[in-house]
Amino acid sequence: MSGQNDRRSAPGSLSDGVYEHIYKAISAGEWTVGAKLPTEVELAVQFGVSRPVVREAMVRLRIDGLIESRQGAGTRVISVPSRSVVEFAEPGSIADLQRCYEFRVGVEGEAAFVAAQRQSRAKITEILAIVDKLRIAALEERDIPAEDDIAFHVAVAEATENSYYFSSVKAATVALYIGTKIARTLAHSTVGRIALVYEEHRLIAEAISSGDAESARSAMRAHIESARRRVFVGA
Template sequence: MPTPPPAPDNPLAKRPQSKLSDQIYEVVLTDIVQGRYPEGAKLPTEIDLARLFSVSRPIVREALARLRDDGLIQPRQGAGSFVLKRPATALLRFAPIGSIADIQRCFEFRIAVEPMAARLAAARRDDAALEMIEATLRTLREAIRMGTLNIEADFAFHKAVAEASGNTYFSTTLRMLEESVRTAMLLNRQLSLHNPVQRINLVQAEHKVIFDAIAAGDEDAAFEAMHKHIQDARRRVFDGDVRN
């Protein structure tokens, strides 16, 4: 395997003053997306990365742990870390590089919070809550029929589920995340240009599974459906395969 070209002196030197581990995450992610480290390639060691970025090894370790948790690299005992997959190159065209780590962390938080909101919605929903959720699905269906993706309605669906939980902390938290959630939804839309109808229909089908579980009062199914939906949304944004 050819040796990658030498990296510039300290790639963090001119980057925004965000958390150092996030900056390293984004530099390495960019290198992976751009093919500097192709699938199967071994990343530099922690020591080499710490020297390159002029940071401590624990900071490098945190960045690598996030890349591992995001399914992008795989550590091998005694051998180092290797690139597991390469996200779509379109990711860097549509997402400001300084926002990628934030989008990933937002997905992590949503995966921890929204499935529980869906579980509670299944336990506590009433007719008004179900009608509110179903209304967002109707709006989304109409958008699909018109060949568009209504991000307002997409976010409204998630907000309606949070409100159906009967716990205002869920809906308040989601409103606080609105900008980040909308950014991820828009990014998903932009990356879907390869096969927009297939992807939009897939997302709508996931929404329908969530609604059906809530309407049936099936708490476990609602939890699992929302967890899968957000996990799949994250995969659609960051995996190289943007067709589904």
């Protein structure tokens, strides 16, 4: 990675570049679990960026559960992400995919909240029908089709009867599709894990249908956070 090119990049992309490089290096086994990373100063020199840029990237890696820092002991790798993320994501888009999950937690959590308040029975009937499709797929096909997963989230947005939620969720469906495809390639996508994914959707739909707005929001936020961990950490 060229330091000169980094300096010409927008500030936001500097930490993205450092984050993605370290993420890929850990994924590829260049740094294994327990390995100590270079210091912030050393990484800043290596990438030709400032220490605050490196620090921002490291904070995001810690949030992802890939590294941990201890006073006097430095920063070590504590988890190795799936290489499927690198294989499926567009070059330079891993950081964007992460940000999309962050965005979805807030927006879709509130969409579920509003959908539960609106109580549009026609829209809720559609949500429940999709959940039933997910149940059948989980039982008979041992899979959750990406298209049905996306349809569920879009249906929840539609149930808000607010076009801004619908437009926002639709805009995130590309990242949602990539994330779902990655999750389906992982060796740990067992029958039990697929059943868990179905259960997360069922809980959201149940809360929306019953008008429990707080539970709907909590269930949706928990589902998206779990989806992010499944994709990036394999947890």
